[in-house]
Amino acid sequence: xxxxxxxxxxxxxxxxxxxxxxxxxxxxxxxxxxxxxxxxxxxxxxxxxxxxxxxxxxxxxxxxxxxxxxxxxxxxxxxxxxxxxxxxxxxxxxxxxxxxxxxxxxxxxxxxxxxxxxxxxxxxxxxxxxxxxxxxxxxxxxxxxxxxxxxxxxxxxxxxxxxxxxxxxxxxxxxxxxxxxxxxxxxxxxxxxxxxxxxxxxxxxxxxxxxxxxxxxxxxxxxxxxxxxxxxxx
Numbered sequence: 701x702x703x704x705x706x707x708x709x710x711x712x713x714x715x716x717x718x719x720x721x722x723x724x725x726x727x728x729x730x731x732x733x734x735x736x737x738x739x740x741x742x743x744x745x746x747x748x749x750x751x752x753x754x755x756x757x758x759x760x761x762x763x764x765x766x767x768x769x770x771x772x773x774x775x776x777x778x779x780x781x782x783x784x785x786x787x788x789x790x791x792x793x794x795x796x797x798x799x800x801x802x803x804x805x806x807x808x809x810x811x812x813x814x815x816x817x818x819x820x821x822x823x824x825x826x827x828x829x830x831x832x833x834x835x836x837x838x839x840x841x842x843x844x845x846x847x848x849x850x851x852x853x854x855x856x857x858x859x860x861x862x863x864x865x866x867x868x869x870x871x872x873x874x875x876x877x878x879x880x881x882x883x884x885x886x887x888x889x890x891x892x893x894x895x896x897x898x899x900x901x902x903x904x905x906x907x908x909x910x911x912x913x914x915x916x917x918x919x920x921x922x923x924x925x926x927x928x929x930x931x932x933x934x
Contacts, residue, residue: 814885897916
């Protein structure tokens with residue numbers, strides 16, 4: 701029996717959702733549906749306030765459309781500890797995962813990685829994502845032995861996938877890796893925004909020896925594995 705995954709874009713920008721559909725490859729035996737938040741949700745999620753506003757629109761809409769019990773897994777595609785992850789998990793028997801959590805699991809589970817850094821869209825996210833890392837690993841302080849502190853591109857979420865923006869993105873990534881953090885031996889970059897989906901291959905070509913982890917791609921793969929494991933235990 702196949703698995704069904706709902707890929708949730710909790711902002712109202714269909715452009716972001718369309719990009720997911722273009723770059724994702726379905727694992728064998730898995731079907732995807734893609735959801736974009738209604739127009740009442742923020743077009744771009746830039747921090748705590750817009751995350752809360754997003755959840756207040758999306759959760760009732762998922763209920764009204766009968767989607768909560770219709771899938772084996774739900775991937776919440778906002779790179780943060782988005783409140784929808786927790787509220788949705790209380791209402792569904794399906795497995796719920798956020799894309800930030802997926803990248804952190806990957807970074808901590810790969811023994812070949814020395815140190816990781818999140819590179820995100822705008823600077824408002826930097827302290828929030830650093831707190832997210834600390835909370836996720838259950839530490840009392842930032843786990844500097846495994847992660848360096850988050851850095852931003854200072855590019856709008858809605859522009860991150862535009863080809864015209866790539867040279868700017870590449871230059872900022874270079875300044876972080878080979879400037880600010882040149883002595884940190886960073887060999888893994890977690891692409892810390894759903895709008896960066898698909899940039900992993902492009903950036904890898906410019907920075908040999910560094911793994912660039914697409915949060916939506918790894919989110920789908922880890923979520924699928926966890927849903928399958930849950931079936932084994934049933």
